[in-house]
Amino acid sequence: MFPSKQKDGSVLVAAAVALLCLQLPAVAHGQLQVGFYNTSCPNAESLVRQAVTNAFANDSGIAAGLIRLHFHDCFVRGCDASVLLTSGNGTAERDAAPNNPSLHGFEVIDAAKKAVEAACARTVSCADILAFAARDSINLTGNVSYQVPSGRRDGNVSLSSDAINNLPAPTLTAAQLVANFANKSLTAEEMVILSGAHTVGRSFCSSFLNRVWNGSTPIVDSGLSAGYATLLRALCPSTSANSSTTTAVDPSTPAVLDNNYYKLLPLNMGLFFSDNQLRVNSTLNASVNSFAANETLWKEKFVAAMIKMGNIEVLTGSQGNIRLNCSVLNNGSSSSSSMAGMIQQPTAQRYSGATAWLDDIATS
Numbered sequence: 001m002f003p004s005k006q007k008d009g010s011v012l013v014a015a016a017v018a019l020l021c022l023q024l025p026a027v028a029h030g031q032l033q034v035g036f037y038n039t040s041c042p043n044a045e046s047l048v049r050q051a052v053t054n055a056f057a058n059d060s061g062i063a064a065g066l067i068r069l070h071f072h073d074c075f076v077r078g079c080d081a082s083v084l085l086t087s088g089n090g091t092a093e094r095d096a097a098p099n100n101p102s103l104h105g106f107e108v109i110d111a112a113k114k115a116v117e118a119a120c121a122r123t124v125s126c127a128d129i130l131a132f133a134a135r136d137s138i139n140l141t142g143n144v145s146y147q148v149p150s151g152r153r154d155g156n157v158s159l160s161s162d163a164i165n166n167l168p169a170p171t172l173t174a175a176q177l178v179a180n181f182a183n184k185s186l187t188a189e190e191m192v193i194l195s196g197a198h199t200v201g202r203s204f205c206s207s208f209l210n211r212v213w214n215g216s217t218p219i220v221d222s223g224l225s226a227g228y229a230t231l232l233r234a235l236c237p238s239t240s241a242n243s244s245t246t247t248a249v250d251p252s253t254p255a256v257l258d259n260n261y262y263k264l265l266p267l268n269m270g271l272f273f274s275d276n277q278l279r280v281n282s283t284l285n286a287s288v289n290s291f292a293a294n295e296t297l298w299k300e301k302f303v304a305a306m307i308k309m310g311n312i313e314v315l316t317g318s319q320g321n322i323r324l325n326c327s328v329l330n331n332g333s334s335s336s337s338s339m340a341g342m343i344q345q346p347t348a349q350r351y352s353g354a355t356a357w358l359d360d361i362a363t364s
């Protein structure tokens with residue numbers, strides 16, 4: 001690389017070094033780097049953290065929303081912030097059933113982007129802001145600290161059909177879940193590890209209603225405890241399929257990122273059919289058992305898996321662009337540009353999980 005054999009070596013070396021420096025992001029083809037904005041926007045990560053911290057102080061449930069936003073971004077066309085784009089005609093990723101109305105936290109990303117743009121214009125991608133915000137949410141709920149490689153660029157295609165085709169549904173079997181993650185280069189163990197994110201946040205009733213109701217008749221799906229089913233039916237009446245009612249995915253500690261998810265599964269208290277599928281396969285089940293037994297082990301692996309997930313099909317270097325407004329393309333071709341930032345999600349219901357019942361259910 002260095003032209004040391006040249007007679008005018010010093011000049012060439014200096015030129016080569018200068019060129020190398022200028023091309024650093026391009027040299028790291030496809031590679032993200034911790035501290036990508038060290039010189040171009042040194043406050044980027046702290047500004048995002050501030051926006052997340054502010055939102056979390058008002059609503060701790062926002063952390064779960066931001067973790068899921070990053071996941072749903074990465075699984076659809078890679079981590080390119082395509083999940084944030086609006087279409088104006090209901091055809092963007094965020095309009096698709098797996099995302100609408102459940103996905104939330106968009107306004108936090110917008111607030112972070114505004115702060116970052118004010119500090120360093122046209123420098124920090126929306127995709128990186130999503131990754132930082134997910135990390136900060138994990139930090140705030142999980143007593144975990146980790147560094148996020150960055151340098152992602154934003155994509156400009158967002159199709160609801162891609163979200164439907166790529167996001168795992170809560171009705172998937174163990175084999176289907178493994179295949180869905182394998183398609184994103186994530187292992188079966190990483191699927192189990194990342195599913196542990198279901199230790200925070202909430203779900204609309206529709207995502208599990210058919211596990212406890214057959215029409216208006218009470219039923220108990222396999223792998224669901226009778227006591228938990230009774231609680232879920234009280235929280236989610238048979239008529240709640242299209243209601244805005246939500247319930248905690250981990251009723252014991254809904255705002256704490258801990259290993260309770262893995263402890264609840266053997267108690268037949270996994271909320272979704274897909275959660276319980278981690279128990280029916282002995283390989284996946286062995287991972288569940290190890291994470292239930294060792295929270296530190298799970299957190300170490302969770303952080304590593306989040307970083308790997310954050311690398312899915314990323315755009316880097318001169319690919320994609322840096323969006324100025326995370327919900328609209330830069331040339332304003334989106335018909336909804338005047339609506340940017342005004343799209344409101346339905347008001348998130350506060351957790352209605354009856355924690356006091358938990359001991360009874362778990363021991364029944």
Ligand code: HEM
Pocket residue numbers: 061063064065067068071102103104168169170171172177191194195197198200201202203204205206207249272274
């Ligand atoms: C393994 C396959 C997965 C399936 C089938 C699945 C499915 C779901 C469903 C149906 C909901 C509830 C949505 C609603 O109706 O409100 C949900 C919530 C959630 N999921 Fe997953 N998920 C999976 C994996 C993941 C992964 C990998 C992550 C992140 C690393 C994640 C993070 C979350 C979070 C944090 C929530 C709560 C969201 C909130 O409170 O707003 N999930 N998931």
Ligand SMILES: *[C@@H]1O[C@H](CO)[C@@H](O)[C@H](O)[C@H]1NC(C)=O
Pocket residue numbers: 033034035036037038
């Ligand atoms: C940014 O700075 C941090 C802390 O000094 C360092 O660990 C990281 O490697 C740096 N990243 C880049 C791309 O310069």
Ligand SMILES: *[C@@H]1O[C@H](CO)[C@@H](O)[C@H](O)[C@H]1NC(C)=O
Pocket residue numbers: 055058059347348
């Ligand atoms: C605070 O959180 C609630 C939801 O819990 C939300 O409706 C409201 O807009 C948030 N307020 C601010 C200032 O973020």
Ligand SMILES: *[C@@H]1O[C@H](CO)[C@@H](O)[C@H](O)[C@H]1NC(C)=O
Pocket residue numbers: 086087088089091333334335
């Ligand atoms: C929806 O709007 C997008 C642009 O935002 C456009 O490309 C697409 O063709 C439209 N789809 C329909 C069905 O109108």
Ligand SMILES: *[C@@H]1O[C@H](CO)[C@@H](O)[C@H](O)[C@H]1NC(C)=O
Pocket residue numbers: 143
């Ligand atoms: C936070 O994690 C540290 C180890 O990293 C541990 O010593 C401490 O007890 C934890 N705090 C809480 C509140 O879990």
Ligand SMILES: *[C@@H]1O[C@H](CO)[C@@H](O)[C@H](O)[C@H]1NC(C)=O
Pocket residue numbers: 139140142143144145146
């Ligand atoms: C959150 O992250 C910050 C910055 O990396 C770190 O100093 C702090 O210890 C983390 N908090 C917890 C509770 O791990």
Ligand SMILES: *[C@@H]1O[C@H](CO)[C@@H](O)[C@H](O)[C@H]1NC(C)=O
Pocket residue numbers: 077078165166167180183184313
């Ligand atoms: C598998 O991943 C590719 C690339 O991300 C995507 O185009 C395709 O739709 C995915 N297929 C499924 C079934 O998830």
Ligand SMILES: *[C@@H]1O[C@H](CO)[C@@H](O)[C@H](O)[C@H]1NC(C)=O
Pocket residue numbers: 214219
């Ligand atoms: C639901 O009820 C119908 C009869 O009303 C029955 O045919 C069907 O098998 C039931 N489904 C389940 C999953 O119990």
Ligand SMILES: *[C@@H]1O[C@H](CO)[C@@H](O)[C@H](O)[C@H]1NC(C)=O
Pocket residue numbers: 239241242
């Ligand atoms: C819920 O909405 C879906 C589609 O929007 C519709 O097909 C279904 O009939 C509705 N169910 C109820 C109980 O209103």
Ligand SMILES: *[C@@H]1O[C@H](CO)[C@@H](O)[C@H](O)[C@H]1NC(C)=O
Pocket residue numbers: 178188281282283284
């Ligand atoms: C369990 O899942 C693993 C990983 O996908 C797979 O290799 C194995 O065949 C499955 N075992 C059973 C009994 O289905």
Ligand SMILES: *[C@@H]1O[C@H](CO)[C@@H](O)[C@H](O)[C@H]1NC(C)=O
Pocket residue numbers: 266279280281282283285286289
């Ligand atoms: C899952 O692990 C439990 C131990 O918690 C064990 O009793 C059960 O047989 C295992 N199930 C499968 C399918 O391996």
Ligand SMILES: *[C@@H]1O[C@H](CO)[C@@H](O)[C@H](O)[C@H]1NC(C)=O
Pocket residue numbers: 294296297300
């Ligand atoms: C739990 O996992 C951590 C991290 O891998 C390990 O250092 C520790 O020894 C494990 N604890 C037990 C009791 O196995």
Ligand SMILES: *[C@@H]1O[C@H](CO)[C@@H](O)[C@H](O)[C@H]1NC(C)=O
Pocket residue numbers: 155156319320321329330331332333
């Ligand atoms: C789409 O992305 C390319 C870079 O990949 C960029 O040149 C182009 O301007 C973008 N289009 C829009 C409408 O933002």
